[in-house]
Amino acid sequence: MQEKELKALVTLLEDDDHEVVNHVEGQIRSFGTSIIPFLEQEWEHQFNPVIQRKIEDLIHSLQFELVQERLIDWKKSEEDNLLKGLWLVATYQYPDLEYDELKKEIDQLYYEVWTEMKEDLVPFDQVRVMNSVIFDKLKFRANTKNFHSPANSMINIVLESKKGNPISLCSIYLLVAQKLNLPVYGVNLPNLFILTYKNDHTQFYINVFNKGLIFSREDIDNYIEHLQLEPRDIYYNPCSHISIIVRYLRNLVVSFEKVGDYEKSDEVKTILQQIEPDPSEEI
Numbered sequence: 001m002q003e004k005e006l007k008a009l010v011t012l013l014e015d016d017d018h019e020v021v022n023h024v025e026g027q028i029r030s031f032g033t034s035i036i037p038f039l040e041q042e043w044e045h046q047f048n049p050v051i052q053r054k055i056e057d058l059i060h061s062l063q064f065e066l067v068q069e070r071l072i073d074w075k076k077s078e079e080d081n082l083l084k085g086l087w088l089v090a091t092y093q094y095p096d097l098e099y100d101e102l103k104k105e106i107d108q109l110y111y112e113v114w115t116e117m118k119e120d121l122v123p124f125d126q127v128r129v130m131n132s133v134i135f136d137k138l139k140f141r142a143n144t145k146n147f148h149s150p151a152n153s154m155i156n157i158v159l160e161s162k163k164g165n166p167i168s169l170c171s172i173y174l175l176v177a178q179k180l181n182l183p184v185y186g187v188n189l190p191n192l193f194i195l196t197y198k199n200d201h202t203q204f205y206i207n208v209f210n211k212g213l214i215f216s217r218e219d220i221d222n223y224i225e226h227l228q229l230e231p232r233d234i235y236y237n238p239c240s241h242i243s244i245i246v247r248y249l250r251n252l253v254v255s256f257e258k259v260g261d262y263e264k265s266d267e268v269k270t271i272l273q274q275i276e277p278d279p280s281e282e283i
Contacts, residue, residue, distance in 0.1 A: 010028075010046075010051060010055065012024045013051045013055070021054070025054070025058060029058070029061065029062065033062050033063075033065055033069065035062065036059060036062050039058055039059050039062070042055055043055045063091075063095045064092070064267055066095075067091055067092050067271065071089075071271060071275050072274055072275060075242055075275050081241075082174065082175060082178070082241045082244065083103060083106060083175055084099065085241060085245045086155040086171055087102050087155065089155075089245060089252070090154045090157075092252075092267075092268070093154055101156070102155060106172070106176065109134070109138070109172065110179040112137070113129065113133045113176055113180065114179075116129050117129050117130075123199070123204070127212060130176065130177065130212065131212035134172075134176070140163075140164075141162065142163070142165075142169065142209050143161075143163035143164055147165060148254065148255050148258040148259075149259075150252060150255040150256055150259065150261075152165040152168055152251070152255070153167075153168060153251050155172070165251065166208065167186075167193040167247055167248060167251060169209055170193050170195050170208045170209075171186075173206070173208045173212070177195075183197060183198055183199045184197050184206070185238030186238065186241075186244050187205065187235070187237065187238065187239060188234050188239045188243055188247065189223070189235055190229060193209075193247060194208070195208060196236075196237070198237075203217070204216060205219070205220065220235060242275065246272065246275065246276055249271055249272045250272065253269055253272070
């Protein structure tokens with residue numbers, strides 16, 4: 001379809017006949033997510049508030065589809081790239097966010113830690129260096145005042161504000177550790193996401209939400225017992241990147257419900273249905 005015909009379709013969005021409008025919207029949606037740039041351009045040059053609002057709704061609907069498509073593709077082929085998954089989650093709220101912007105910020109954090117990291121440090125000291133740089137020098141911290149804010153699950157906002165929830169702070173810490181080739185992984189504890197340092201000789205745990213506090217398996221035993229839960233392997237061992245993204249999305253569902261935005265909460269539930277792993281991995 002030519003651009004003139006597309007523009008003509010857009011003008012019909014203000015038609016008084018609901019059937020006509022529904023038909024036009026259906027035709028526009030049929031072009032898929034590739035039509036988003038055209039709609040954005042039309043919105044910028046549109047002076048009719050009715051048409052402008054209809055375009056906004058169409059753009060949001062198509063961007064929502066795009067997030068789902070990209071996350072499904074990421075799960076199939078790029079799950080090893082955690083940052084890419086975190087970027088895709090953030091594009092739900094910030095569709096113009098550039099992946100390269102996030103990558104530069106993580107690269108800078110890596111450089112800050114790398115310059116302080118000395119060779120032949122034992123695992124505990126490697127973590128202590130990371131803690132010193134991330135929490136003391138760079139001032140990353142727990143967002144306890146607005147714990148349920150949706151912004152805590154948006155990596156771009158967490159990097160900017162340096163405040164986040166357990167899983168977002170863990171994710172940033174984990175991305176830096178991965179670039180340093182440290183054997184650090186996520187662990188899906190109930191009510192608290194943590195990290196583990198695990199190699200053939202050593203395993204201990206890191207509570208990033210508490211400034212990188214180091215603790216032991218026995219501490220997890222006590223935590224599980226306090227919650228009156230049965231011990232499970234997933235409470236002690238590394239989880240997959242898809243499990244991290246799923247937990248992000250579950251946090252977002254709760255966050256949007258807490259602020260009364262049930263429409264977005266329902267949309268995130270829809271995204272979750274597309275990428276949730278086998279039930280045996282769930283908490």
